[in-house]
Amino acid sequence: xxxxxxxxxxxxxxxxxxxxxxxxxxxxxxxxxxxxxxxxxxxxxxxxxxxxxxxxxxxxxxxxxxxxxxxxxxxxxxxxxxxxxxxxxxxxxxxxxxxxxxxxxxxxxxxxxxxxxxxxxxxxxxxxxxxxxxxxxxxxxxxxxxxxxxxxxxxxxxxxxxxxxxxxxxxxxxxxxxxxxxxxxxxxxxxxxxxxxxxxxxxxxxxxxxxxxxxxxxxxxxxxxxxxxxxxxxxxxxxxxxxxxxxxxxxxxxxxxxxxxxxxxxxxxx
Numbered sequence: 001x002x003x004x005x006x007x008x009x010x011x012x013x014x015x016x017x018x019x020x021x022x023x024x025x026x027x028x029x030x031x032x033x034x035x036x037x038x039x040x041x042x043x044x045x046x047x048x049x050x051x052x053x054x055x056x057x058x059x060x061x062x063x064x065x066x067x068x069x070x071x072x073x074x075x076x077x078x079x080x081x082x083x084x085x086x087x088x089x090x091x092x093x094x095x096x097x098x099x100x101x102x103x104x105x106x107x108x109x110x111x112x113x114x115x116x117x118x119x120x121x122x123x124x125x126x127x128x129x130x131x132x133x134x135x136x137x138x139x140x141x142x143x144x145x146x147x148x149x150x151x152x153x154x155x156x157x158x159x160x161x162x163x164x165x166x167x168x169x170x171x172x173x174x175x176x177x178x179x180x181x182x183x184x185x186x187x188x189x190x191x192x193x194x195x196x197x198x199x200x201x202x203x204x205x206x207x208x209x210x211x212x213x214x215x216x217x218x219x220x221x222x223x224x225x226x227x228x229x230x231x232x233x234x235x236x237x238x239x240x241x242x243x244x245x246x247x248x249x250x251x252x253x254x255x256x257x258x259x260x261x262x263x264x265x266x267x268x269x270x
Contacts, residue, residue: 018044032058093118
């Protein structure tokens, strides 16, 4: 069921399906909750799945007055999610599942709302901050999108998100992803890029994580490569590391069968 919840000066759209322990699915940049379309029905058969559109993305407003901020920090998104859980009267610990930027938000959710986290599922993400070069590139892209529009980002980003096999054989996924990016307000894209460029180093948190954790990565991920994510998993006590074959950065969309199997095995055994 799609619903809207008033939180922290804005209105978030959220898909709330199923019953049981709560799994919070946090999408990547610059997408929305539909990137979890293959996971939601599978998980909702045994769990309560809460899949929001982050502030400014999908069906969620960026602010009640419509004013777009210059920067959307990862801390803001994390606080929004905590407020969303309050708005849904969810006080129990949740399984926080984030992909890419959703993982960046996950570090801040852990840092700021630790009592709410019972388990973590981290997909195709990193704990390190941007290098100076990467941060500069994000800021330049933000300026370009603000000036020229969203299509320029879609053209540049889509080929990096997917494995070569997906790009060659899964035109429907590519088209849907491109449409989502081009449907996201340019002001939101620019503000989130600035927020990611400014995010802090979260590697210090890894050794503090003391809840069951799954780290998942597409074997052909060019953005957060296998070796980097394997190292990340190795810094979290007891974390499970799973490689998803025939997938790039968007493993849940590219190989949903393997991703769902990994999610369910972890949820049922942890």
